[in-house]
Amino acid sequence: MKERCKVCVTGGAGFIGSWLVKKLLAKGYTVHATLRDLNNESKVSLLKSLPQSQDKLVLFQADFYNSNDFYPAIQGCDFVFHVATPLNHEASSQYKDTTEALVAGSESIVKSCFRAGTVRRLIYTASVVSASPLKEDGSGFKDEMDETCWTPLNDSLSYLHIDDYLKDYIYSKTLTEKHMLSYGNNGNDGGLEVVTLGCGLVGGDTLQSFTPLTALVCISLIIQDENVFKKLKFLKELLGKIPLVHIDDVCEAHIFCMENTSINGRFLCANSYISCEEMVNHFTLHYPEFNVKHEYDGLKKDIKWTSTKLQDKGFVFKYDAKMILDDCIKCARRMGDL
Structure with missing residues (x-):
């Protein structure tokens, strides 16, 4: 099946996208990968240097701000991985903000899937944010975190110490995920299986030429960058603790959701749910050469991570918190950030 199967990956040169493309090619799939700019030599060369890329990889230019761009890449594909997310808004566009652009762009991808007539399943890379x-009332946290939790987009967010950029990111990822799920198996044109994977803070190594921001956030307690550290504090305030997941597990989970006979709906994707205190203890014990920020949670309630939907389907995570944090440090050292 893999020899005949075509899959599309939007945002193919990103941290997750490039790792996913590499794995799909290694498994024998033909991959249509989209990039915002095919004249970006560093991103194009990254993908063209992957094993099996010469025979199995086709690159397409596609931009969220041009809604018809994605159809040529999706045409003829059996599965679509929607990984791309615009992080910086183009003020001159027809959209008022990133949220509107992401929702509209994602809707155009869904419509392209229906139009193609070949796509069996759409897998969206969502976020635990x-x-x-x-x-809802901003009075604190629930006892558990699982797929039934939805970030309240109301005044409860005003209790968080976040800037407009992070607030826009929360809104765009939450509203887009809900929008994507509304298309799943709704009976139109035979229905489309839609899977959303709400990924935790992604750590590990990278194919890119720089340390990914999320990997830096994972080790922000030991690097001297206050802006990166603020993002870890933001996740702690929003989620209670830090859901961690390795890049390799993220991509294996995406492929698992493609190869599964029938799967749809919402899944959270993280293998560890740890406090800042636990992160401090790990770095202090195993990396005494670093000056570790001693940030503690101060939570009154111990929130439990009770999401098991992926594991119940048969997926197995391979990387625990220690392995994720250690691989982030190895990556940052290799890139000269530590």
């Missing part, structure tokens, strides 16, 4: 266990 859409699954906060915060209570």
